[in-house]
Amino acid sequence: ETGVTQTPRHLVMGMTNKKSLKCEQHLGHNAMYWYKQSAKKPLELMFVYNFKEQTENNSVPSRFSPECPNSSHLFLHLHTLQPEDSALYLCASSQDSGGADTQYFGPGTRLTVL
Amino acid sequence: GQNIDQPTEMTATEGAIVQINCTYQTSGFNGLFWYQQHAGEAPTFLSYNVLDGLEEKGRFSSVLSRSKGYSYLLLKELQMKDSASYLCAVMDSNYQLIWGAGTKLIIKP
Numbered sequence: 001e002t003g004v005t006q007t008p009r010h011l012v013m014g015m016t017n018k019k020s021l022k023c024e025q026h027l028g029h030n031a032m033y034w035y036k037q038s039a040k041k042p043l044e045l046m047f048v049y050n051f052k053e054q055t056e057n058n059s060v061p062s063r064f065s066p067e068c069p070n071s072s073h074l075f076l077h078l079h080t081l082q083p084e085d086s087a088l089y090l091c092a093s094s095q096d097s098g099g100a101d102t103q104y105f106g107p108g109t110r111l112t113v114l
Numbered sequence: 115g116q117n118i119d120q121p122t123e124m125t126a127t128e129g130a131i132v133q134i135n136c137t138y139q140t141s142g143f144n145g146l147f148w149y150q151q152h153a154g155e156a157p158t159f160l161s162y163n164v165l166d167g168l169e170e171k172g173r174f175s176s177v178l179s180r181s182k183g184y185s186y187l188l189l190k191e192l193q194m195k196d197s198a199s200y201l202c203a204v205m206d207s208n209y210q211l212i213w214g215a216g217t218k219l220i221i222k223p
Binding site: 004040041042043045048056090097098099100102103104105106107108110 | 118122144145147149154155156157158159162164201203205209210211212213214215216
């Protein structure tokens with residue numbers, strides 16, 4: 001148990017659907033992250049939030065829309081996705097995003113876009 | 115560009131020792147992390163090195179050589195539960211993690 005939870009664990013959606021991924025951390029951290037993990041590829045950083053403010057958007061397409069209402073919760077809103085967006089989406093948190101702090105990960109949401 | 119290289123897959127025998135290498139080229143260096151990821155699960159933190167030398171945690175050790183841009187993870191007394199992917203990541207000058215693609219370790223009885 002790493003203290004970071006994600007729901008749902010699995011999601012299948014069509015290209016015209018709208019869905020949201022949820023992440024919650026119980027570690028008292030101030031920074032939260034979204035990553036995309038595709039098979040046999042390095043983790044790709046998507047977004048970083050520090051104290052609820054977005055500090056990084058790694059050229060992510062606008063069909064992915066993050067939301068961070070407070071330091072404990074992070075959402076990823078999905079709409080009009082493409083099949084190549086199928087991947088494992090991982091959420092992580094750390095004490096702060098501006099230091100060499102260890103990131104702790106949730107179990108991920110396995111997304112399949114049909 | 116920034117690059118992290120590690121072998122795609124390795125096989126080892128239960129009870130043996132295995133060394134997983136990681137070489138890196140990054141814009142700045144604020145430490146190197148190793149994570150373990152079992153299939154379908156969260157990556158879990160194993161070790162952090164920022165200075166040259168050895169960090170030990172039980173059966174797992176990590177070694178860093180900054181001058182060579184190189185680290186390795188040493189797993190001793192291998193157990194079947196050690197079958198997993200091992201991810202190497204370097205924190206760059208902007209405190210962003212640059213990740214390798216991971217090494218899938220297969221343990222055979």
